[in-house]
Amino acid sequence: xxxxxxxxxxxxxxxxxxxxxxxxxxxxxxxxxxxxxxxxxxxxxxxxxxxxxxxxxxxxxxxxxxxxxxxxxxxxxxxxxxxxxxxxxxxxxxxxxxxxxxxxxxxxxxxxxxxxxxxxxxxxxxxxxxxxxxxxx
Numbered sequence: 001x002x003x004x005x006x007x008x009x010x011x012x013x014x015x016x017x018x019x020x021x022x023x024x025x026x027x028x029x030x031x032x033x034x035x036x037x038x039x040x041x042x043x044x045x046x047x048x049x050x051x052x053x054x055x056x057x058x059x060x061x062x063x064x065x066x067x068x069x070x071x072x073x074x075x076x077x078x079x080x081x082x083x084x085x086x087x088x089x090x091x092x093x094x095x096x097x098x099x100x101x102x103x104x105x106x107x108x109x110x111x112x113x114x115x116x117x118x119x120x121x122x123x124x125x126x127x128x129x130x131x132x133x134x135x136x137x
Contacts, residue, residue: 080113 005013044051080100082088088099096104104110 078115080110081115082113 008016041051044054076091076093078089079092080090082099082103085099088097090097090100096110100110100113103113
């Protein structure tokens with residue numbers, strides 16, 4: 001481990017050496033972890049417990065935060081279908097598909113493509129509070 005000590009002056013280096021020596025002596029006074037662990041296990045056993053009971057199972061191995069499960073949406077019936085290509089469908093959720101967007105751009109209404117008897121048009125932000133047209137069978 002190499003540190004660049006060139007920017008430090010004599011005062012800073014002396015303070016750094018003093019702090020490092022204090023930390024080194026504190027670490028040297030500590031007892032080895034395996035001995036302390038064995039003593040704790042023995043102490044808990046004498047009291048009739050296990051370490052896992054006292055600390056809990058999560059204390060041994062920290063767990064990562066769980067991500068919230070993504071909410072699954074159910075399948076929705078088709079509201080719009082292209083009469084020229086029956087495979088072009090849209091449920092009314094999400095952005096408008098290209099095939100429908102093109103037809104609306106050419107002057108047709110999205111209500112023209114509603115599946116008869118099953119669907120009501122999807123609300124637009126422009127038409128909230130206004131009456132909407134329903135395609136009748």
